[in-house]
Amino acid sequence: MIQQTPMISRADMIRCTLCADAPCDAACDRVRPAALLRSIWFQNEQTAAQRLPAENPCIVCAAPCEQKCVRAGEVSIRDLINRLYYQVQPECETAIPDSEERLKCDLCGIPLENPFLLSSSVVASTYDMCAAAFEAGWAGICFKTVCSLDIREASPRFSAVTGSDGSIIGFKNIEQLSDHSVAENMAIFRRLKAKYPTKFILASIMGQNEAEWGELARLCEENGADAVELNFSCPNMAEGGLGSDIGQVPELVERFTRAAKQACHIPVIAKLTPNVAEMSPAAEAAKRGGADGIAAINTIKSVTGLNLHTYVASPAVHGQSAVGGYSGNAVKPIALRFIAEMGHNPELKGLHLSAMGGVETWTDALEFMLLGGGSIQVTTAVMQYGYRIIDDLKAGLNLYLAEKGFRNVRQVIGLGLDALSGTTDTLERNTVIFPAFEKERCIGCGRCMISCSDGGHQAIRLDENRRPVLDGKKCVGCHLCVLVCPQRAIKPGKKRIVREKG
Ligand SMILES: Cc1cc2nc3c(=O)[nH]c(=O)nc-3n(C[C@H](O)[C@H](O)[C@H](O)COP(=O)(O)O)c2cc1C
Numbered sequence: 184m185i186q187q188t189p190m191i192s193r194a195d196m197i198r199c200t201l202c203a204d205a206p207c208d209a210a211c212d213r214v215r216p217a218a219l220l221r222s223i224w225f226q227n228e229q230t231a232a233q234r235l236p237a238e239n240p241c242i243v244c245a246a247p248c249e250q251k252c253v254r255a256g257e258v259s260i261r262d263l264i265n266r267l268y269y270q271v272q273p274e275c276e277t278a279i280p281d282s283e284e285r286l287k288c289d290l291c292g293i294p295l296e297n298p299f300l301l302s303s304s305v306v307a308s309t310y311d312m313c314a315a316a317f318e319a320g321w322a323g324i325c326f327k328t329v330c331s332l333d334i335r336e337a338s339p340r341f342s343a344v345t346g347s348d349g350s351i352i353g354f355k356n357i358e359q360l361s362d363h364s365v366a367e368n369m370a371i372f373r374r375l376k377a378k379y380p381t382k383f384i385l386a387s388i389m390g391q392n393e394a395e396w397g398e399l400a401r402l403c404e405e406n407g408a409d410a411v412e413l414n415f416s417c418p419n420m421a422e423g424g425l426g427s428d429i430g431q432v433p434e435l436v437e438r439f440t441r442a443a444k445q446a447c448h449i450p451v452i453a454k455l456t457p458n459v460a461e462m463s464p465a466a467e468a469a470k471r472g473g474a475d476g477i478a479a480i481n482t483i484k485s486v487t488g489l490n491l492h493t494y495v496a497s498p499a500v501h502g503q504s505a506v507g508g509y510s511g512n513a514v515k516p517i518a519l520r521f522i523a524e525m526g527h528n529p530e531l532k533g534l535h536l537s538a539m540g541g542v543e544t545w546t547d548a549l550e551f552m553l554l555g556g557g558s559i560q561v562t563t564a565v566m567q568y569g570y571r572i573i574d575d576l577k578a579g580l581n582l583y584l585a586e587k588g589f590r591n592v593r594q595v596i597g598l599g600l601d602a603l604s605g606t607t608d609t610l611e612r613n614t615v616i617f618p619a620f621e622k623e624r625c626i627g628c629g630r631c632m633i634s635c636s637d638g639g640h641q642a643i644r645l646d647e648n649r650r651p652v653l654d655g656k657k658c659v660g661c662h663l664c665v666l667v668c669p670q671r672a673i674k675p676g677k678k679r680i681v682r683e684k685g
Pocket residue numbers: 302303304305327328354356358359360361387414417454480481482509510511512514539540541542560561562563564
């Protein structure tokens with residue numbers, strides 16, 4: 184059974200740096216430790232466990248992998264592999280599928296070999312980068328937004344909010360659009376299409392007026408693009424009414440979508456801004472303009488890293504910073520909310536939703552598909568980990584689909600919509616689910632008691648052995664204790680009806 188909470192998690196690998204050309208691989212002639220550890224990191228440990236040789240070579244090994252590690256002796260590679268053998272393998276009920284047929288889907292009717300594309304950004308901004316992504320297994324790219332403006336980027340241009348293990352949780356950029364000329368980018372499209380005819384080229388464009396939106400769409404089609412994505416949402420291009428300023432004005436979205444649609448014969452999708460209260464007005468406007476799909480989300484306006492000595496936020500460019508776009512895993516809940524809003528909207532039925540915002544693992548991608556995403560785009564995770572993440576995105580999703588008996592990935596699109604309400608007032612309010620404490624796992628830290636006392640309903644006290652005791656009369660079943668327990672020793676427990684229906 185694929186577990187919701189993997190037995191081995193990123194936390195177990197905290198010192199692994201996910202190296203390039205990992206020395207642990209070079210030190211081992213029996214398994215490829217680096218690929219196995221990456222699969223653990225990207226929630227794909229069931230595939231990793233099934234790819235191990237039948238005999239466990241780690242039993243009688245002096246673990247040269249751990250010695251050659253760039254953090255020699257700090258990563259328990261052998262233990263991690265042993266756990267794949269002894270904890271994960273016995274749980275594997277479904278064999279790794281022998282083909283990726285299940286992953287085949289489409290973007291506005293055009294075939295995709297899998298649902299994964301690079302999203303428009305630096306990760307898909309040159310011929311060599313796109314070619315490398317295709318070779319790695321990405322089904323397509325959304326090329327860095329093409330425009331006729333003179334783009335000169337600031338330096339530095341990124342900033343990050345990091346977790347305790349140093350990995351990037353949220354990412355801020357102040358980058359604008361492609362700094363190549365339109366002609367240079369069209370030459371790249373021609374070369375890419377000639378070399379990779381079955382890969383999907385989504386051409387992101389931004390015009391300054393109707394004529395230019397049309398002209399750019401026409402040129403992209405002429406030079407090999409499979410579809411056009413209209414960038415109505417870059418938060419770093421607000422000057423002159425461009426970027427997310429367009430996405431905030433449905434009339435402009437409709438006008439510019441129509442201009443692009445009338446100028447080409449390939450599908451047109453509108454990329455919308457999350458810097459609005461609701462995305463539906465702009466999405467419906469795009470539909471009226473003839474859009475075949477919606478892409479979302481672009482980055483969220485943000486401020487990060489305010490320096491307490493200079494008073495300048497990050498990135499600081501010559502002593503000055505600016506509000507910029509936030510992306511990465513931190514924005515996923517917000518992105519999911521917008522995708523669900525559009526998935527729920529009957530006016531948008533039939534439109535393709537190309538979903539993005541914080542996808543790192545196959546489980547992230549699946550969440551977007553369950554709420555209506557028909558294809559998945561990724562930038563920040565690729566900036567952090569490289570094109571190689573496609574291996575675990577595909578393998579993890581493929582195994583999940585096989586296990587659940589889905590013949591094709593399209594079958595999961597929208598399955599989570601019915602169980603998600605746009606507002607909380609519709610939820611049932613007559614039952615309380617009390618927390619259940621696993622006394623063997625509890626270490627007596629008292630964090631549940633602190634949170635319940637100061638942020639809950641003062642329903643937990645500690646006994647003489649520092650173990651939690653619940654006052655069922657005070658507990659409202661909010662589950663703050665479940666969330667704060669560092670040992671994960673508190674689980675949802677008994678259900679009790681506290682109010683009669685009505
Ligand atoms: C450095 C950087 C540059 C970006 N440039 C563009 C762009 O040129 N056009 C565009 O439509 N979106 C651009 N984006 C937004 C991404 O395509 C994507 O919508 C957003 O980052 C959310 O996905 P993610 O969390 O996977 O990065 C950029 C994002 C980043 C981080």
